[in-house]
Amino acid sequence: MYITGETGHKPVGTTACLFLSLCFTQPAYASVARQISDGSQTSTHTDRLALSEIGGEDPNSESAETSNDDAPEIPAPDVERGDKLETNVTDEDTGTVAIEAVTVLYDLNQLPAPVRRMRELIVTAASEGNIDALRPLLGTGGTRTELSIGGYEGDPIDFLRETSGDGNGHETLAILLDILSAGYVHLDPGEPTEQFLWPYFYAMPLERLDDRQKVELFRIITAGDFEDMKAFGAYIFYRTAIGPEGDWMFFVAGD
Numbered sequence: 001m002y003i004t005g006e007t008g009h010k011p012v013g014t015t016a017c018l019f020l021s022l023c024f025t026q027p028a029y030a031s032v033a034r035q036i037s038d039g040s041q042t043s044t045h046t047d048r049l050a051l052s053e054i055g056g057e058d059p060n061s062e063s064a065e066t067s068n069d070d071a072p073e074i075p076a077p078d079v080e081r082g083d084k085l086e087t088n089v090t091d092e093d094t095g096t097v098a099i100e101a102v103t104v105l106y107d108l109n110q111l112p113a114p115v116r117r118m119r120e121l122i123v124t125a126a127s128e129g130n131i132d133a134l135r136p137l138l139g140t141g142g143t144r145t146e147l148s149i150g151g152y153e154g155d156p157i158d159f160l161r162e163t164s165g166d167g168n169g170h171e172t173l174a175i176l177l178d179i180l181s182a183g184y185v186h187l188d189p190g191e192p193t194e195q196f197l198w199p200y201f202y203a204m205p206l207e208r209l210d211d212r213q214k215v216e217l218f219r220i221i222t223a224g225d226f227e228d229m230k231a232f233g234a235y236i237f238y239r240t241a242i243g244p245e246g247d248w249m250f251f252v253a254g255d
Helices: 014-023 028-038 113-127 131-137 156-163 170-180 211-217 223-232
Strands: 002-005 008-011 083-090 097-104 185-187 195-198 239-242 248-252
Touching: 097 185, 113 131, 113 170, 113 239, 131 156, 131 170, 156 170, 170 239
Parallel strands: none
Antiparallel strands: 002 008, 083 097, 185 195, 195 239, 239 248
């Protein structure tokens, strides 16, 4: 598997994770939890691209309330709706660690219509096997879809193509489909940073995964990657999020 950073698309291994652990002091799930508590993410995602401008339907229309029968569908695990998991939340002022419940969701009908529609558009585009099909879905300006934590220069599709292991973007599209087939979490409800994030592993400690959840995780990463990430302290492979109004917020790896 691969991690994208400022230096490009690199395989995940012990050396890479040791390097990351020297660079970052807080686990990924703690970073997410801090965003939940203090709303530190600055983007408000108010200037969003209308779905009608990218070939989608009006999310408020009656037809948008139902799934697109033509969109490729990825089967979700046969699990009960709303798995309850726990994650550590560290208070930076006091240094205390609290336990908060994380609800993992699989039912796509629980997504707001604009979020469900954007996910369908991403899945459809990725399934075509052409990285350029993602272009009209990427945000612009103040709602630009984040593709690299370290930033990048140039065209976003060129960046995705260049950081894909095969050089054509096919691996990147496969990863995108894999993570969108996993469970998701709803973070920061009602806040400017509200988002629906895939996969849920990013928002919880890996050591608390049960056997079923580990199998779900190994559909995305290898067992070796899992051990390296446990040593690092968090899931640091690709994740993606969609805002409540249907804006594609980010698709990144690393921490």
